[in-house]
Amino acid sequence: MKHLGIGIGWRPDIAEAVEGLAGIDWVEAVAENLCPGHLPDSLVRLRERGVAVVPHGVSLGLGGAERPDAGRLAGLAARAEALGAPLVTEHIAFVRAGGALTASPHLEAGHLLPVPRTRDALRVLCENVRIAQDALPVPLALENIAALIGWPDDELTEGQFLAELVERTGVGLLIDVANLHTNHVNRGEDPVKTLDALPLDALAYVHVAGGVERDGVWHDTHAHPVTRPVLDVLADLASRCAPPGVLLERDEAFPPASELAGELDAIRSTLEAAAPPDRPASAPASVRTQTQTQTSAHTSAPARRSPLPDTRAEHSRAEHAQAGHDTPETARSRQRLALAQTALLSSLTAGTPAPAGFDGRRLRVQARALVAKRADVVAKVAPELPRLLGDGYREAFSSYAACRPMCGGYRQDALDFARFLLDAGRPAEPDARRALARWFSERAGARPPGKAARLLRTLTRAA
Incomplete structure (x- = not known):
C-alpha cells in the first residue's frame, strides 16, 4: 500500500473547504453515502489532482453474529473500484441483531456497538473478516470503536483481541486514537497498555477526532475540536512507529476552513x-505495513499465522468456507453471540430488561444516545419532519422511539415515525397534519391500508 500522509474526512458539507486545504494527501469518504456510478464532482476533482480516496464503511457489522451480507459487500467493493481506492476500511462492531439465529425480529442499532471480547466473538469476527476479504478487490483494515458500555464477561483486553484478530486473518488496523481516549475515560482502559499489545506493523492509518466530556462520560x-489528551495518545503511537497515514475526522458542527x-x-x-530523531514523522512508502503484501482480496490469506497452526482445524475451516457455511464450532459461536447481542440491543432499543452483569446506568446513557442519533439522522434524511413539528420534533421522536426499535434503515425509520404521528392525530394543526399525510403518502408506496391511510383519505376528502 502506498504512503498516505495527512488526510481529512471528506463530507459534502465541507467539500469546497477540503478542496481548498493545503497539504492534503488523501481523503476518506463514508462508503454508504456514495453511488459508484455518480461520484460527487468534488471527489472526482480530488482524484484528478492525485488525492487518494478511501471508502470507509459503517454498516457491514462484521462483529455481528450473522455472516456479512453479500449485497453490502458487493456495494463496498464497487465503491472501492470506482474510487481506485488503495484499501477499504470498516469497524470492529455490531450494528444489528435478531433474525434467524434467534428466531426474533431484526433489530437495527443505527450505531456502532462494541463486541464482547470473548473467544466466541473473536471466532465469529475472524470468519466474517475472511468472508469480507474474499469479496473485496483491495485490502481491508478495521477500526477500533469508542464505547459507552462494556461487556461484563470479557476474556481478552482490547489489545489482545486486536492482536489475535490480526494474527488469524492478516487484516489491517485503523487505530482511532480518539476512541482509545474515549474508552479510557468511559471504561478505564489504559491507551498505553492497548498500544503495547498491538501489532503496529499491521497499522494502515490513524484517525484523530474531537469530543466532549459531560458528567464523567466522554x-x-x-x-468538537481535537483535545490535547487525544493528541497525547497520537504522540504515544507515533513514538512507537511512523503511521502510514493520519486523518482528521469531523462529522458535525463544521468550523471554518481556517x-x-x-x-x-x-x-x-x-x-x-513524537518521531525519534533518527526517524521521519511519516515513514516512506518503502517501509509500509502488512497491507503492502495484500495486493488484492484474493491474496488476503492471513499474513501472520501462529507459528504452529492447527492444520486440521484450518483445513476444515477452509472446506466449510468454500462450501459457503461455517464449521460446527463457528456455528455454535454464532448462536451464542446472536443471543447475547440480541438481548443487549433489545434492552437498548425496546426497553426490555438489561442483560445480567451490565451497568444499568451506562445502558440508559447509551439508549438515550441511540435515540438522539436516530433523531439527528432522521432529521437529515427527512428534513420536512422537523420543519412540520418545530420545537416539538425531538420530544415527539423520543416518544416514538422509546420502545420502537429501528427495524430497517433510517428512511424507513422516518416513515414509521410519520405513521406514528398520524396515528396519534399529530401534528395538532390541521394544515400541518395534512402536509404530513401528503408527505407520508408520497413516500410510503403501496401497502395495506392502515389507520394512517384511512386518516389520509379522510383528510383528503375534507380538503
Whole structure:
C-alpha cells in the first residue's frame, strides 16, 4: 500500500473547504453515502489532482453474529473500484441483531456497538473478516470503536483481541486514537497498555477526532475540536512507529476552513515532535505495513499465522468456507453471540430488561444516545419532519422511539415515525397534519391500508 500522509474526512458539507486545504494527501469518504456510478464532482476533482480516496464503511457489522451480507459487500467493493481506492476500511462492531439465529425480529442499532471480547466473538469476527476479504478487490483494515458500555464477561483486553484478530486473518488496523481516549475515560482502559499489545506493523492509518466530556462520560462527537489528551495518545503511537497515514475526522458542527487547517497543523506538529530523531514523522512508502503484501482480496490469506497452526482445524475451516457455511464450532459461536447481542440491543432499543452483569446506568446513557442519533439522522434524511413539528420534533421522536426499535434503515425509520404521528392525530394543526399525510403518502408506496391511510383519505376528502 502506498504512503498516505495527512488526510481529512471528506463530507459534502465541507467539500469546497477540503478542496481548498493545503497539504492534503488523501481523503476518506463514508462508503454508504456514495453511488459508484455518480461520484460527487468534488471527489472526482480530488482524484484528478492525485488525492487518494478511501471508502470507509459503517454498516457491514462484521462483529455481528450473522455472516456479512453479500449485497453490502458487493456495494463496498464497487465503491472501492470506482474510487481506485488503495484499501477499504470498516469497524470492529455490531450494528444489528435478531433474525434467524434467534428466531426474533431484526433489530437495527443505527450505531456502532462494541463486541464482547470473548473467544466466541473473536471466532465469529475472524470468519466474517475472511468472508469480507474474499469479496473485496483491495485490502481491508478495521477500526477500533469508542464505547459507552462494556461487556461484563470479557476474556481478552482490547489489545489482545486486536492482536489475535490480526494474527488469524492478516487484516489491517485503523487505530482511532480518539476512541482509545474515549474508552479510557468511559471504561478505564489504559491507551498505553492497548498500544503495547498491538501489532503496529499491521497499522494502515490513524484517525484523530474531537469530543466532549459531560458528567464523567466522554462523548466521541466528531463535532468538537481535537483535545490535547487525544493528541497525547497520537504522540504515544507515533513514538512507537511512523503511521502510514493520519486523518482528521469531523462529522458535525463544521468550523471554518481556517480552523480545520489549524487542527491539521496540530496533528503534523504532534507527529514531528513524537518521531525519534533518527526517524521521519511519516515513514516512506518503502517501509509500509502488512497491507503492502495484500495486493488484492484474493491474496488476503492471513499474513501472520501462529507459528504452529492447527492444520486440521484450518483445513476444515477452509472446506466449510468454500462450501459457503461455517464449521460446527463457528456455528455454535454464532448462536451464542446472536443471543447475547440480541438481548443487549433489545434492552437498548425496546426497553426490555438489561442483560445480567451490565451497568444499568451506562445502558440508559447509551439508549438515550441511540435515540438522539436516530433523531439527528432522521432529521437529515427527512428534513420536512422537523420543519412540520418545530420545537416539538425531538420530544415527539423520543416518544416514538422509546420502545420502537429501528427495524430497517433510517428512511424507513422516518416513515414509521410519520405513521406514528398520524396515528396519534399529530401534528395538532390541521394544515400541518395534512402536509404530513401528503408527505407520508408520497413516500410510503403501496401497502395495506392502515389507520394512517384511512386518516389520509379522510383528510383528503375534507380538503
